[in-house]
Amino acid sequence: MLVAEKMNRVSVVIMKEDMEPVLEEIAKAGVLHLTRIEEIDAWARDLESEGVGKLSSEYLKRHRKLKLFIEEVSPETLHDEYGRSDEISLVDLSEIDSGIAKVEKRLEPLISGRKRLTEKLSELNSLRDQIEALVPSGLPVGTLMRSTFLYSAIGVVDEAQLTKLTRLLETVPSVLLPYQKDGDGVHVVCVVLKKDKTALDRSLKEVAFKQADLPKDLSKVSAEIQSRVVNEIGAVEKKLAEVREDIDGARQATLPQLVGIIKKVEAAILLLRIKDYCKLTDRTCVFSGWVPRELTDQLVSVTREKTQGRAVVEVVDADEIEEVREGTVDVPVLFKHPPSLKPFQMLIEGFGTPSYRMIDPTIFVAITFLAMFGMMFGDVGHGLVLLAGGFLLPRKFPKLRDAGKLIIYCGISSVLFGLLYGSFFGLENVLPTLWVKPLENITELFKFAIGFGVVVVSLGIVLNIVNSLRTHSFLESFFDKAGPLGGIVYWAGVGIVVKFMLSSGRLPHRLLIFGVFVLPLAVFVMKGPILRVFGRRKRMFPEGAVTYLMEQVVEIMEILTGYLANTVSFIRVAAFGLAHAGLFVAVFSLADVVGRAPGGLILSWLVIVLGNIGIILLEGLVATIQAIRLEYHEFFGKFFKSTGSKYKPAGLSGALLDQTN
Numbered sequence: 020m021l022v023a024e025k026m027n028r029v030s031v032v033i034m035k036e037d038m039e040p041v042l043e044e045i046a047k048a049g050v051l052h053l054t055r056i057e058e059i060d061a062w063a064r065d066l067e068s069e070g071v072g073k074l075s076s077e078y079l080k081r082h083r084k085l086k087l088f089i090e091e092v093s094p095e096t097l098h099d100e101y102g103r104s105d106e107i108s109l110v111d112l113s114e115i116d117s118g119i120a121k122v123e124k125r126l127e128p129l130i131s132g133r134k135r136l137t138e139k140l141s142e143l144n145s146l147r148d149q150i151e152a153l154v155p156s157g158l159p160v161g162t163l164m165r166s167t168f169l170y171s172a173i174g175v176v177d178e179a180q181l182t183k184l185t186r187l188l189e190t191v192p193s194v195l196l197p198y199q200k201d202g203d204g205v206h207v208v209c210v211v212l213k214k215d216k217t218a219l220d221r222s223l224k225e226v227a228f229k230q231a232d233l234p235k236d237l238s239k240v241s242a243e244i245q246s247r248v249v250n251e252i253g254a255v256e257k258k259l260a261e262v263r264e265d266i267d268g269a270r271q272a273t274l275p276q277l278v279g280i281i282k283k284v285e286a287a288i289l290l291l292r293i294k295d296y297c298k299l300t301d302r303t304c305v306f307s308g309w310v311p312r313e314l315t316d317q318l319v320s321v322t323r324e325k326t327q328g329r330a331v332v333e334v335v336d337a338d339e340i341e342e343v344r345e346g347t348v349d350v351p352v353l354f355k356h357p358p359s360l361k362p363f364q365m366l367i368e369g370f371g372t373p374s375y376r377m378i379d380p381t382i383f384v385a386i387t388f389l390a391m392f393g394m395m396f397g398d399v400g401h402g403l404v405l406l407a408g409g410f411l412l413p414r415k416f417p418k419l420r421d422a423g424k425l426i427i428y429c430g431i432s433s434v435l436f437g438l439l440y441g442s443f444f445g446l447e448n449v450l451p452t453l454w455v456k457p458l459e460n461i462t463e464l465f466k467f468a469i470g471f472g473v474v475v476v477s478l479g480i481v482l483n484i485v486n487s488l489r490t491h492s493f494l495e496s497f498f499d500k501a502g503p504l505g506g507i508v509y510w511a512g513v514g515i516v517v518k519f520m521l522s523s524g525r526l527p528h529r530l531l532i533f534g535v536f537v538l539p540l541a542v543f544v545m546k547g548p549i550l551r552v553f554g555r556r557k558r559m560f561p562e563g564a565v566t567y568l569m570e571q572v573v574e575i576m577e578i579l580t581g582y583l584a585n586t587v588s589f590i591r592v593a594a595f596g597l598a599h600a601g602l603f604v605a606v607f608s609l610a611d612v613v614g615r616a617p618g619g620l621i622l623s624w625l626v627i628v629l630g631n632i633g634i635i636l637l638e639g640l641v642a643t644i645q646a647i648r649l650e651y652h653e654f655f656g657k658f659f660k661s662t663g664s665k666y667k668p669a670g671l672s673g674a675l676l677d678q679t680n
Contacts, residue, residue, distance in 0.1 A: 021379050022489075024353040024666075027315045028340060030056065030307040031322055032331040038304045039109070040325045042293050046107045046286070049670025050318055051308040052351045053296040059342050063305060066298035071291045078288045081115050085281040088122060091130050092270045092277075107286040115287075118280045122273050129266045136259040143252045170216045172223060173231045175204040180226035184209075187222035191215040206231075293669050309337070309351050309666070337375065344491070346661075350375035353666035360385055362425035370651050371662035376489045378482050380655070387475055387654065388646050389432040394468070395595040395642035396429070397436030397457075400444030401635050405430030429643075444631055445603030457593075457600040464593040472589025472653070473513055476582065479657025480506040486658055494553060498546045500578050501657040504539050509582045511535035543578075544571045585653045591645055599638050606630030 029051065033041050045051055057064040176184060178200070184207075185195055191211055199206040211219045298305045310318050319332050342348040352375055356364065363385045373379060396402075409427030413420040437443065441452030455463055480501050487496035496502045515536065518527050526532065542549075547567055550556040560567040606627060614623035 021382070023373075023375055023377075023379065024355060025312040026309045026337045026350050026353075026375070026666075027312050028059070028307060028335045028337060029310050029315060029318060030060070030305070030333040030335075032303055032305050033322070033326050034329055035299070035302055035304055037326045037329065038294075038297070041322055041330075042290055042297075043107045044321045044325050045318075046289050046293060046670060048318060048321060050310055050314045050668050052310070052666050053293065053306065053308040053669050055296065056298055056305055056307040058348055059340065060307075063298050066300060066305065069294045069297055069299060071294050075288060075291045075295070077112060078115075078284055078291065081112075081119065082281065082284045082288060084119065085277060085284060088126060089274070089277050089281070092126060092266060093274050107290065109287050109290050110283045115280060115284060118276065122276050122280070125269055125273055126266075129262060129269060133259065133262045133266065136255055136262060140252065140255045140259060143248060143255060147248050147252065168213055169210055170213050170219065171208060171210045172219065172228070173206075173208050174223075175201065175206055175229045175231065176223075176226050178203055178205050181205055181207075184222060184226045184228075187225060188219070191218050193219070204229075289669065308669070311353060311666075312336075343375075349664050351666035352663045354379045354381065356381055359424075362421045362428065363388065365421060365425070366647060366650065369647070370655055370659065372665050373659070374661040374663035377486050377658075377661070377663075378489070380482065380658075383478060383482075384650060384654075385428075387478075388650055389428055390471065391592050391646040391649060392429050392642050393432030393436035394471075394592050395645065396433045396599060396638055397440045397596060398442045398444065398599070399434050399437035399450060400442075400631070401639075402430045402433030402435075402437055404635055405433055405639070429639075440600070442600070442603075444627075445600075445607060445634075457597050458604070461593075461597065464596060465590060468589045468591075468593035469586060471592065472586045475589070475649070475654050476509065476585050476657065477506070479654045480509065483658035483660070486660070494550075498543060498550075500574075500581060504543055505578055505582075507539045508536065508543075508578060511539070512579075512582065513586075540575055543575060544568070546571065585656075588649060588653050592649070595638070595642060595645055599634070599642075602630075602634050602638065606634070 031041075057066075181197060188195055188209070188211075192215070194208075194210040196208040196210075197205045198208065209219060209223065293306075296306050296308075315334055319334065322330050322332055337343050337350045340348065343350055352372055354364075354373075356379075360381050363381050366384055366388065367373070367381060405426050407430075409423045409425070409430055412423040412426065438450065439452075439454035440457060441447055441450045443449040447456060457464055483496065483499065483501040484493075484503055484506065487493045487499075487502070493503075498504055511532075515527060515532060519525065547556065547559040551559045562570075609630070610623040610626040613619060613626055616622060
């Protein structure tokens with residue numbers, strides 16, 4: 020679990036006539052991570068390729084069309100839920116097109132009809148909304164607009180100007196009807212005699228009246244027309260329901276056909292993509308890839324069986340390949356984790372994929388992340404809410420299964436720290452306190468956070484040292500900030516501080532400080548000469564002795580201040596734990612205040628419930644972000660020096676097929 024699965028590079032040479040059956044078996048096996056053979060074998064660069072790009076694009080077009088049909092008739096049939104084809108072969112395009120045409124003939128009229136009716140329904144609803152927004156119910160707007168003796172204006176005026184408009188219109192016979200509020204504005208209808216039109220326009224101008232832009236058909240609106248629109252909406256909704264029933268009926272017949280065709284298309288796309296990795300001579304086909312060591316014999320056996328022994332298969336351990344040792348070729352990475360650790364892979368993949376020889380940090384991330392989250396979000400009640408949310412999330416959204424597990428783990432951590440804090444939905448008199456109350460033991464909480472930070476930073480240094488041994492770069496990393504020398508300086512500094520605190524302000528003996536702290540820094544200054552002696556540098560001082568000395572002084576300062584900042588950063592874990600408890604104090608204080616008002620008991624409980632919901636949403640997000648930040652910057656920064664690529668075998672569930680989405 021701590022190291023990647025050992026990989027073998029498999030190179031295969033087969034006859035051209037054996038190409039189709041062999042590649043079909045490769046696709047069915049789904050264990051070969053294909054690579055360009057010319058990346059390692061320079062002799063293959065001049066060989067020809069199969070040239071499948073144009074044909075692949077044709078199959079991709081059909082695949083997109085089929086997916087659209089499936090989404091139209093059965094959105095719940097997700098791409099990875101309708102199963103994969105057991106038969107893998109390159110089906111002719113004409114057969115695919117024939118199947119698509121039959122389905123299209125049945126579905127296209129229904130889908131087009133549903134789209135047309137949906138658009139019409141949207142337009143009618145929009146028209147109804149305009150009528151309701153612009154015209155007061157029952158007002159005969161059409162009659163007013165056509166009146167010989169009356170002049171009317173419909174629009175919006177600022178609510179603060181409504182009184183002024185009323186006063187301005189007092190001098191003329193008029194009707195001012197406010198009928199709907201819209202933010203700071205009020206929809207109004209103004210009616211005056213034709214002879215007073217000028218006076219009305221002048222008054223409206225003074226109050227910045229905005230004339231409603233009434234379409235011609237809307238200007239004739241009356242209660243009768245409004246009723247007609249509503250009736251038409253009902254008729255369209257009825258037709259739409261009928262079309263949807265027809266589509267439901269067609270689904271039963273067409274969905275199996277669609278799924279059958281798309282499986283064949285996906286199999287064809289996969290074969291073409293595998294072919295794209297092949298190199299050809301006049302009579303042979305050559306390809307290569309990476310296979311986990313334990314699956315290599317199975318692949319070799321299948322290849323020889325399909326070619327009746329007419330195949331040359333070369334298997335080489337990844338560690339024996341010069342380009343891999345030099346770091347010019349990446350080996351795909353496969354870590355085998357128990358299902359319980361899968362959610363934490365998401366956190367690591369957000370930063371990058373560990374390279375082939377790196378130690379897998381998943382187990383360490385799981386422990387440290389949950390510890391930090393629990394310390395910042397410690398409350399039994401809130402933890403139980405997270406637990407419930409984690410269980411319910413995958414049921415509603417199956418694709419978020421791993422996210423649901425992560426929330427469950429965070430809930431468990433929150434419950435455990437809640438027991439240590441004695442907190443249940445912020446109430447501290449319900450449960451006994453097994454460790455500390457954050458707001459009453461601030462110093463102890465901060466000490467624990469700093470100590471936890473020392474452990475995490477130290478773990479990062481240790482992993483960096485182990486990785487340097489595994490990648491045969493110990494000497495190069497010896498002088499790294501997180502290398503063995505930097506680790507000695509850090510641990511010596513931590514030891515001096517601990518000794519100082521435990522001995523009431525007395526420092527260790529000078530010789531001890533010199534030996535464990537100053538001497539390693541002096542060795543760091545000698546980096547140039549030491550690397551020159553071991554042949555890792557051409558010159559001791561590439562830019563001159565003075566420049567070199569200044570660079571070393573700056574680097575030493577960076578190491579000292581960097582480690583100090585890394586460790587002190589973990590104070591934020593305690594700080595957010597205090598903030599979590601502090602928010603409870605604010606919520607209960609507000610609940611006490613509103614509790615004295617009439618109906619105070621109900622208001623008080625409402626404040627407590629809403630306050631807890633707010634804390635869960637806000638602090639849950641903040642705690643997650645801060646824990647991830649500390650993982651990435653203070654932990655990963657010590658050892659995550661290079662990233663690799665994930666092992667993605669060529670199969671119907673592999674990366675090559677994912678490119679079609």
